[in-house]
Amino acid sequence: MNETRLPPPAEKVRRVTNLDIAIIASVIAILVFIYYRVEHVLVYNWNWGLIFEYVIRIDEATGDILPNLFLKGVAMTLRLAFWGTLIAAVIGIVMGLCRVSNNLFLKIGSRLYVELIRNIPPVVFIFVFYFFISSQIIPLLGLDNIEKTFSPTTLAVMRVLFGPTELFTNFLAGLICLAVFEGAYITEIVRAGIQAIGKGQWEAARAIGLSRYHVLRDVIMPQALKTILPPLAGQFITLVKDSSIVSLISVQELTFLTQDVSNTTTHFFEAWIVTAALYFMMCFPLAVLFQRFERSGMGMQKH
Amino acid sequence: MTELSSTTDSNADRKELLKFNGVGKWYGNFCALWDINLTVHKGERVVVCGPSGSGKSTMIRCVNLLESYEAGEILIDGSPIKNDPKSMQVIRRRVGMVFQNFNLFPHVTVLQNLMLGPIRNLKVSKKEAEETAMHYLEKVRIAEQAKKYPSQLSGGQQQRVAIARSLCMHPEAMLFDEPTSALDPEMISGVLDIMVELAEGGMTMMVVTHEMGFAKQVADTMVFMDHGEIVEVAPPAEFFTKPKSDRTELFLSQILQH
Numbered sequence: 001m002n003e004t005r006l007p008p009p010a011e012k013v014r015r016v017t018n019l020d021i022a023i024i025a026s027v028i029a030i031l032v033f034i035y036y037r038v039e040h041v042l043v044y045n046w047n048w049g050l051i052f053e054y055v056i057r058i059d060e061a062t063g064d065i066l067p068n069l070f071l072k073g074v075a076m077t078l079r080l081a082f083w084g085t086l087i088a089a090v091i092g093i094v095m096g097l098c099r100v101s102n103n104l105f106l107k108i109g110s111r112l113y114v115e116l117i118r119n120i121p122p123v124v125f126i127f128v129f130y131f132f133i134s135s136q137i138i139p140l141l142g143l144d145n146i147e148k149t150f151s152p153t154t155l156a157v158m159r160v161l162f163g164p165t166e167l168f169t170n171f172l173a174g175l176i177c178l179a180v181f182e183g184a185y186i187t188e189i190v191r192a193g194i195q196a197i198g199k200g201q202w203e204a205a206r207a208i209g210l211s212r213y214h215v216l217r218d219v220i221m222p223q224a225l226k227t228i229l230p231p232l233a234g235q236f237i238t239l240v241k242d243s244s245i246v247s248l249i250s251v252q253e254l255t256f257l258t259q260d261v262s263n264t265t266t267h268f269f270e271a272w273i274v275t276a277a278l279y280f281m282m283c284f285p286l287a288v289l290f291q292r293f294e295r296s297g298m299g300m301q302k303h
Numbered sequence: 304m305t306e307l308s309s310t311t312d313s314n315a316d317r318k319e320l321l322k323f324n325g326v327g328k329w330y331g332n333f334c335a336l337w338d339i340n341l342t343v344h345k346g347e348r349v350v351v352c353g354p355s356g357s358g359k360s361t362m363i364r365c366v367n368l369l370e371s372y373e374a375g376e377i378l379i380d381g382s383p384i385k386n387d388p389k390s391m392q393v394i395r396r397r398v399g400m401v402f403q404n405f406n407l408f409p410h411v412t413v414l415q416n417l418m419l420g421p422i423r424n425l426k427v428s429k430k431e432a433e434e435t436a437m438h439y440l441e442k443v444r445i446a447e448q449a450k451k452y453p454s455q456l457s458g459g460q461q462q463r464v465a466i467a468r469s470l471c472m473h474p475e476a477m478l479f480d481e482p483t484s485a486l487d488p489e490m491i492s493g494v495l496d497i498m499v500e501l502a503e504g505g506m507t508m509m510v511v512t513h514e515m516g517f518a519k520q521v522a523d524t525m526v527f528m529d530h531g532e533i534v535e536v537a538p539p540a541e542f543f544t545k546p547k548s549d550r551t552e553l554f555l556s557q558i559l560q561h
Contacts, residue, residue, distance in 0.1 A: 198406075200402060200404050201406060201408065203369050203406060204402060204406035204408070206369065206391075206395065207395055207399070207400040207402075207469075208395065208399075208419065208424065208468065208469070208471075208472055209392045209393075209396040209423075209424035210392075210420065210423050210424065211388065211392060212388070214423045218408075218419055219419075222411075223408075223409065223410050226410075
């Protein structure tokens with residue numbers, strides 16, 4: 001038999017239905033209404049040019065283009081997000097392992113940590129914890145005024161990694177707050193990832209005489225990592241957004257500096273819209289990137 | 304307490320390898336195992352059968368401490384098996400286990416599945432572990448699949464890999480927990496053939512299975528369990544033709560009727 005097997009002819013589907021048209025029409029109507037309200041009822045003197053000067057400024061003496069408050073804020077937010085994710089991931093993995101441990105103390109301790117943080121509003125947590133960190137932990141670790149002990153080259157590197165030196169201690173305090181806070185959520189991601197691995201894998205690994213450490217390292221964690229990585233990437237995006245709460249303790253990131261700009265210029269609408277756009281521009285590409293990773297199975301899906 | 308001696312005549316001069324002494328296990332108030340007394344001699348093949356939920360799997364899983372038990376003790380070579388981490392590793396090296404669902408590690412190749420135990424537990428070199436692994440993969444007739452991942456293999460092939468993985472630890476005894484129950488019918492004989500070869504090679508085996516053909520072929524001793532206790536222990540010739548217990552007879556008539 002040599003007949004060619006063709007699929008049945010595709011049915012013609014109307015891509016745009018009447019419902020779509022109705023929805024698009026109402027969206028346009030709402031936009032027009034908003035425009036009308038803003039232009040004719042709000043009576044607000046828009047001044048975008050002034051705000052953009054706070055994004056980049058041109059040095060009058062040299063003519064150089066320099067980043068201004070907004071971009072400095074973006075840089076600080078990215079630093080917070082990057083280091084925050086690293087530290088939070090370490091906390092999360094350690095605490096996540098404690099969550100599935102057989103040791104009662106570790107189990108209760110990690111549970112307490114997760115529940116405490118998840119059931120306190122972030123703002124309240126930041127205030128309580130910041131006071132504790134800045135007045136107790138940082139002096140204890142000898143990290144206050146640490147910048148004075150570094151050589152100029154180290155300082156230059158530190159500036160790129162951790163922001164302006166004079167704000168270093170402040171940055172560190174904010175960073176620890178953020179990492180401890182996000183760490184609780186990563187703990188739960190790690191725990192769920194580990195618990196998603198079937199009991200059979202534990203048993204098979206134990207049955208060939210692996211110690212608990214090697215069961216986790218060689219068998220459970222490599223598999224759990226595949227489950228963990230996508231939500232962990234998502235948590236990174238959340239962390240970019242959540243970093244705005246450390247503005248409350250005067251870490252000079254994007255939200256904090258936007259408050260500065262909107263107070264000095266009194267053009268809050270423009271300032272906050274620019275900031276919203278900047279956050280979006282940071283988070284959306286990350287979201288798209290991680291989605292792509294996830295679809296390709298983080299590049300290592302063999303089964 | 305009734306002592307159910309498993310000895311067939313040929314066992315009299317053999318060394319006792321595993322000995323259950325009044326083992327009991329409870330889940331809350333539910334008694335999963337009650338007063339298990341059984342001796343397995345070196346080189347003896349014990350087949351355990353019984354209705355589901357009768358405690359067969361639980362019993363053999365107690366040997367390598369995948370299950371804990373509250374009463375009694377299990378001896379290996381005359382010394383009790385303790386449940387601290389160090390002795391657990393030792394007993395699991397001495398007694399291998401094959402599971403119903405194979406439980407191969409899906410994230411590494413077949414070869415790496417086999418090498419993991421020897422490298423971590425026996426502390427052998429990579430090269431030596433690989434040689435051992437290839438040796439046993441040839442034994443289970445699957446050497447050409449060494450570089451594949453478990454998911455690329457059929458169920459039967461996976462179970463043969465799992466047997467090889469256990470053998471790589473050079474165990475003194477092997478536990479089989481319904482090794483063919485999860486297999487498609489056409490895969491079963493391949494796995495059973497390997498087990499028969501193992502038995503003929505003198506391996507001490509405890510096999511939980513419903514494959515009565517296999518049992519008749521290789522078993523030295525048949526054990527019938529029901530409701531968490533051992534009901535009957537007998538050599539297969541006696542067990543299949545004139546069982547002492549009514550429960551055994553009923554069970555056999557149910558599984559052998561077709």
